[in-house]
Amino acid sequence: LAKTTQPISMDSYEGQEVNITCSHNNIATNDYITWYQQFPSQGPRFIIQGYKTKVTNEVASLFIPADRKSSTLSLPRVSLSDTAVYYCLVGDMNGGFKTIFGAGTRLFVKA
Amino acid sequence: DGGITQSPKYLFRKEGQNVTLSCEQNLNHDAMYWYRQDPGQGLRLIYYSQIVNDFQKGDIAEGYSVSREKKESFPLTVTSAQKNPTAFYLCASRQTDQETQYFGPGTRLLVL
Numbered sequence: 658l659a660k661t662t663q664p665i666s667m668d669s670y671e672g673q674e675v676n677i678t679c680s681h682n683n684i685a686t687n688d689y690i691t692w693y694q695q696f697p698s699q700g701p702r703f704i705i706q707g708y709k710t711k712v713t714n715e716v717a718s719l720f721i722p723a724d725r726k727s728s729t730l731s732l733p734r735v736s737l738s739d740t741a742v743y744y745c746l747v748g749d750m751n752g753g754f755k756t757i758f759g760a761g762t763r764l765f766v767k768a
Numbered sequence: 769d770g771g772i773t774q775s776p777k778y779l780f781r782k783e784g785q786n787v788t789l790s791c792e793q794n795l796n797h798d799a800m801y802w803y804r805q806d807p808g809q810g811l812r813l814i815y816y817s818q819i820v821n822d823f824q825k826g827d828i829a830e831g832y833s834v835s836r837e838k839k840e841s842f843p844l845t846v847t848s849a850q851k852n853p854t855a856f857y858l859c860a861s862r863q864t865d866q867e868t869q870y871f872g873p874g875t876r877l878l879v880l
Contacts, residue, residue, distance in 0.1 A: 689867050700858050700871025701811070744810070748867050756869065758803070758811035 661745045666763040675732045677762050679745030682726045690721060690728045693744045695761070701744060705730065732764075740766045771795065774859050774872035781846065781853060782880050789844045789875045791859030799862040800842035801869065804828060804855045811858060817842055818864075846877065854879050 662680040669675045681690070689708050693701035705712055707719040707728070718731040732739060742761040772793040781787045793800065799818050803811040813826030817836040831850025836842055842861075846853045856876050860869040 691867050693869075698856065698874065698876070700860070700874055701869075702871065703868045706867060742810075746867075756801070756813065756816075758813075760810040 660757070661747055661759050663743075663745055663759060663762045665760065666765065668765050668767065669735055670767050671736055672734050675735050675739075675764060675766075677730045677732075677743055677745075677764070678727055679730070680727045681745070681747045684725050684747050685749065687749045688747045689749070690719065690725075691746045691748070692717070692719065692730045693746065693758075695742045695744065701758075704743070735764075735766045737766050737768060740764060772859060772861055772870055772872035774857075774875050776875060777873070779875055779877045780880050781877060784848045786845055786847050787877070789846070789857055789859075789877070791842045791844065791872060793840055793842075793859075793861040793870075793872075795861055795863070795870060796839070797861035797870070798839070798864045800836070801860040801862070802826075802832075802834065802842070802844045803858045803860065805858060805874075806855050814844065814857075853877055 691706040692704045694704050695701040705717050705719045707721055709721050712719045720729045742763050744758050744761040775790045801816045802814040804814055805811050812828050814832050815823055815826055815834040817823040820836055820839050823834050823836050833845045856874050858874045859872040862869045
């Protein structure tokens with residue numbers, strides 16, 4: 658299982674773009690990169706997933722360089738409600754039943 | 769609505785008592801998971817199950833037990849051997865060919 662490293666915490670202000678980077682130097686060829694968001698006292702929820710280059714949905718964008726050893730979650734124009742913990746996971750869709758959540762990145766959005 | 773339910777939302781355990789946390793899913797997912805989360809920490813894997821009647825220990829299985837008799841159900845028992853059970857417990861499920869896990873709302877376990 659590829660280990661991931663993220664910053665412990667980040668601060669931002671409303672309306673700013675936030676970029677959270679995750680390092681995964683040992684990512685395997687078949688691994689996908691998945692990001693989750695967790696609010697206090699709730700279960701994590703899926704945000705975005707990608708394999709290479711760039712993926713965008715209505716919530717965020719995910720940038721993955723060619724070597725895939727890192728990825729960056731980009732949240733456009735954050736609001737107070739984006740204050741949460743964000744987890745980066747790396748795994749294989751077809752065989753990686755055991756998954757590892759790290760400590761995540763605590764994003765605090767200020768007014 | 770499809771999803772995962774966990775009950776109860778809050779659970780109190782007395783010393784030496786076994787308690788069981790319920791997790792049910794109607795997503796028709798093969799794989800199910802149990803995680804423990806302590807305050808300010810990430811999720812740690814307790815047990816996971818790839819298919820009915822099969823389950824494997826995660827990183828912190830000591831003091832816990834599970835069963836998987838039905839595809840939609842994956843109950844977790846916190847035994848008296850778990851000396852520090854106070855935590856937030858999360859259940860999740862996943863379709864075999866997908867990486868995304870779907871989480872329940874969680875159960876908060878407190879010791880009296």
